[in-house]
Amino acid sequence: MKQTHIRNFAIIAHIDHGKSTLADRIMEQTKTVSERESKDQLLDNMEVEQAHGITVKSRTVRNYYRADNGEEYDYNFIDTPGHVDFSYEVSKSLAASDGAILLVDATQGVQAQTVANFRLAKQNGLTIIPVINKIDSETADVNTTAQQIRQLDPIFNYTKILEISAKTGQNVHGVLEAIYQEIPAPTGQLEKPLKALVFDSLYDPFKGIVAYVRLYDGQLKAGQHLKLMADQTGFTSHEVGVFAPDMKQSKQLSAGDVGYVVTGLKDPQLIRVGDTLTESNRPADQALPGYQPAKSMVFAGFYPKDDHYKELKAAVEKLALNDSSFHYVEETSDALGPGFRCGFLGMLHLQIIRERLNDEYQVAVLTTAPNSTYQVYLKDKRVETPLIVTNPVKFPDFSKIDYVEESFVKAVMTTPSASLGPVMRLADNHLGTLLDMNNHGDLVELVYKLPISEIAYDFFNELKSESHGYATLDTSFLDYELADVVKIEVHINYAPVDALDVIVHRQDAEKIAQGIVKKMKYTVPRRLYPMPVQAFVEGKSIARIDVPPLRKNAAVNGDKRSISKKQQLLRRQNVNKRQAARSDIELPQEVFNAILELD
Template structure:
């Protein structure tokens, strides 16, 4: 056990985590020449295309240091704020972390928030200055920033390059020397933490775990504490590039378990595995339940695919524990699910994965956040509103509270004005402005979460030419003057397009939504009025003109009344058509509403 090291890699987006993980695998000889490729641990097509890590990936490496064999369990984690739940789960299974900082970009918002996560779990931090080979790198200055942040010595910061492989030997040396070996009782009752799981079509659910006490043997009868179910361990083993079956996985090690479970609900990430005969009394204290930030409806295009969509979502939830969903129905779209996501990127990725991995074509409604509404009858009991159409009648509502966040933005000094005006436009309140260095500024704002849901992150990158980094955490609910904006098509409310909006912005947003829908909805045989309404009051209107046949073409000369008669006849037909007509809304119309500022 003294020769095992469990560590993860944490950093901001694009600071070179996956590239450095590739070099560590090369250096320890864990991959053959034939298996080598960039972003080796990112197994999903989506991760490769976008160049981001979405899932944490665990892998075991063997390394000989000073004549002794060591087993190194590495977990590569995502950097984007939307996947911070993956990071918190990886941290719970480790004793140490490599904190990677880009020598050209210095410390960013997500670097700091991931560092705090690691410190809360008492992890040994090894700072690594990556990309030192870049012409724009500024190693001395960035080393000073790291020393100031961590309170370590400048010589503790390892200079490395994920591209060339420079400094990888020093990183491995530091992992072995500085990160403590796992503690635990090899003879005690089995106690293991589930930190991830994946669905395998042929073998059922594969569970990834870390053993804290005891050992798990092949064929052993085990029990999952949270669900209180027993299974037999059909196969256990460790996670190399492919799975390696073993007779047992001992204290301190990381491995996988196959028990032939077929139903997704039986495996909970964060659960404790123990022995059936000799159960442990201590449950592993891991991580809290995930708190979704953004809600949106996901509906199958064909209502008959509802059950298939449910199965796909359950399998996806195994692989992504931060996805939360429950059934709902909509007048416009039929049966579907209300889903909770950690952010807009997370939502986009889930939608793509449903389409690619499960061949499901889905419609996603306008995302929103969850509100608390208080009625005049019960002014002290909140009514949770996840969907704008659930909001009670405005005349009975006493007040509505919306979630607020504390946003931390780190940017270059040149862009402070642009960032401030964007935050103020989004109803943000500035709390603090700190100059970390003469060039870099940290701004702290209180902002409504609803305002950052749509396009805040994209616009922040635009106004700061890509230099601003952004991190946030919830700080509770505040009362706001909110109204429900409904969109009516041909006098029918489309509940999937309803949104809760601040009263001051309602007129502007209503007008933009009507204009956008006018562009996207195809013309029909009859006039389609598009209206934005607050309660019974219409605040904006656009009309999509009908496609008309030229009924007067055959009148060449003669009295005007002949033409008039034909036009009147056509008008009556169009009116009759409009009463029975049904307007189909294309999928891009639901998503286009998000990009109102484009």
Template sequence: MNVNPNSIRNFCIIAHIDHGKSTLADRLIEMTNTVSERDMKEQLLDNMDLERERGITIKLQTVRMYYKASDGIEYELNLIDTPGHTDFNYEVSRSLAACEGALLLVDATQGVQAQTIANLKLAQEQNLTIIPVINKIDMPNADAQSVMQELEELDGINLDKVILASAKSGVGVDNILASIIENIPAPKGDQEKPLQALIFDSHYDVYRGVVLHVRIFNGSIHTGMKIKMLKSDLEFEALQVGVFLPAMKSVDALMAGEVGFISTNIKIVSNVKVGDTLIDPNQPDTEAVPGYKEVKPMVYAGLFPIKNEDQEKLKDAVEKLSLNDSAFIYKQENSMALGAGFRCGFLGILHMEIIQERLEREYGIEILSTFPSVEYRVTLKNGEMLSVNNPMLLPSFEKIAYIEEPFIDAAIIIPMENIGEIMELCQEKRGIYVDMVYLNNKMAELTFKLPISEIAYNFYDSLKSITHGYASIDYRDRSYIVSDLVKMDIWLNDEIVDAFSFILPRDKSFERGKQIVQKMKHVIPRKLYPMPVQSVVENKVIAREDIPPLRKSVTGRGYSGSASKKKKIAKNIKENKIRQRKFGGVDIPQEAFHAVLDIH
């Protein structure tokens, strides 16, 4: 069935975390009768248990809705839901690339937040039509008038288009649907032109293989058609073409302007690159879809299976997860302490935690993760420059001229009464003050250059704690700054544990080294022999503790044997301890890695 492109609207919902995106998506699905009342549930598009437990959207979802407007025309509305946490900014950029418009959702009780501004700028860069919506107007502490004033100060916001709504109760949702049809332009694609489609997401299906989520810009795709991926130069056949209602439903074809999926039966997941452009193999000169943002991991960590027999299982799991979440990247690595595993790149610590939980829940693999690191630029004395995201690959200190570490421009929106405490926190994290702007009589925006290594863990929680939940942060441009850094190695029982190595500022190394060995003394399981734990920087031991041995004497009180028998047993015990000390391995529990992380 040919669809009139003028009756298609492609849009997304952008907002700060917890401003009501998923709830509004529920109401839109309800009001368009997309899902039966029996099948409807809260946070319908949040289909992972993790999303429901944490109350956040982790992975973008797509749904097609049909709505008969007041002009009597039935419109096809394609909604692409987006995450709100700053770690998942990459997912937002993918949604925007597939849309013509966006609902900018602002909580009437919290007002404009850092991520509100960040997502608005992303949408404006894509030239999307913005429909501002003030949500939760039925809350007792809602202040829609103040939020309206905050929106007035943002560039590119038309206050005449602002809609007051409550996604929870359904107030104003009919006005939102009417505004989508009236204000968001129809797609401009031409189905007579050669195929040009964007892969904006993908997932792995046991029966279908790789399933591509696509937006058709020009041309059309039908079942059985031969298609080529422009960047990866891979050709395949479209075995099934369909749409999300939100359940997957087959259709004969996807036309220019539409959003849907293609089942490929591709089994090698690494062949698929989200952000690639689909073209007709007979039209090799077709241009790539513009405006797509490349993923840039912020932190790196090693993931290792606790059980050796899970290594193949882990390999299969990370391959499939990288397809379901293209912001997650990985490569194989080997650790002397932990064996074979993967070096993985993440958008942030929350992203890392989510991936680890998904591996454990969805694939049943017990994971041990190493200390997170960032990507440093190392210039050697011979002029060579290296990128290092694994501390064990850092060259010896005698060869290094200087090290640059990544900083980000952090825009932090906070209540005015917390300015002093937040500035102090940023300075503790080696932040460089850039600017401060008063947004209104309640809120201010602080801009600091902050090292990613310092904010990767626990910084967001500290912000929320100091401001009682009212702070918000957005990460902007990344730059490299020369810093006086050293690598700290942890030696356990006279052997280096490579998985514990990390890079830190020289002036913090002595204190951190002392704290780590003291903590290790209590979390490493004891053996029958004493084990030294040492912090080593530039081949110098800066701190040491000894893990005491387990005490058990068979020659102690209550033993009635002869003196010569006692001496023989004591000699055997002594020899066994020496042998164990020389050959015995040391079990390293996950708690030991958490201990290092907590100290950092």
């Protein structure tokens, strides 16, 4: 295919605005898939995507389109997620695209993630085609939606806004025509050394690491000696091809193409998304700028159930390759044994990773309570740099701490004006500081500074509840600031359980500690004797409750003749209790979930 007839584009939209449905219609009308192969949300092939009705992992597919002018075009469509937790996947897709379709639901209008993705596409210098979807709905307000789109950027006052129904296929043909008419063809020279952006990757158990690439210069063939410019990792390409939508082998890829290369590499650590691929014997002069690596916002521990550590390790390594925004390091817990401290973009990201481990790799994990990052400055002046703490277990003893700084994010919340009051109260209750406020038609954009620890649990769901589902959230790391935080240590049956430790603000410590021990009463597995659950802060117990025993307590009313036997039984129970105080305590996931469910 001539380079002038190639178009690389993405679809950007808020969650549930019809992006996956439009992708299905494009593949149907370009005959990329047959009627037999066609199904709803064809590109959302993971179980978690179909279960939640969202796109988690970006996909790529090549479509061949015969235009009304008689010419045939290559449409390389790079899918994007819509949820805020997966905005990093959006940035990867846009880095490999030359244009984007901005899709807006006519029944909901412009939403916060619509605005965020539009700005990201504009920063990448992409040509943007505005499209209004769901015009066939009875509640559609096309005129108001078009007005909101024009308010996003003055250029849309001079741009035709397409009106479609992705569900029925109405006017989708007009979108296909606009793609080659509006989005520019890629530029690049075949004669130059190979220069390709690795914008995604996956692990195949038989082929090894498969890199998704967008070629900017040169050609890529099987059997070439290649290298990644960041780490100078060398390998020989085993196979190249395109996605149609499954991997389809081809003879070569040329400048402007989007496809894949089978590297044959088995170590997931050897390839990095955002790197530049070139030839070993004729390398490119300069690497592509790539994009910033994902920054984890929330951290939690993953530990295997039933001592399946090797299986968990293999699954985590492969999953990290398939999801470059998922980070992990090995760690060991006194209570749960070896495991991993994992970094996520948000709570939904954490939930999706857990489900993927279970669905794709059949590995069940125990997940500890999530937390954010802290910088701890010690009283020992010989230690000049702060201690970076992402695991409460690593939080130093309070006697050694000079002061602590916690991580903050800039949270951009867009909400209908009717929900402005409840949303602002929610942010204030989570220690937010208002930085800015802007109006976008019927929407109000609030910019807050918020501690990550305050939004790590259920903030997004609370925001949805307060705004009746219409407000959205976009976060970016801001800085570290001074904070008065303490570590709550949980002891069960006089034995510390480090996996249950949490770091909280001092003002909330007593309330949270009381909530933890009460939850433990109903979730910790019972034994034949009562077990105390205590919460300690700075060496002092501030909350306690007893987990009831399985059997009836010996200290019950009875006649005097049985008192001596009861006293003997109580003494034996007390001895057993003390002897078992340091024994292993097997905790189910419900114990850790109880902490997440605290008010």
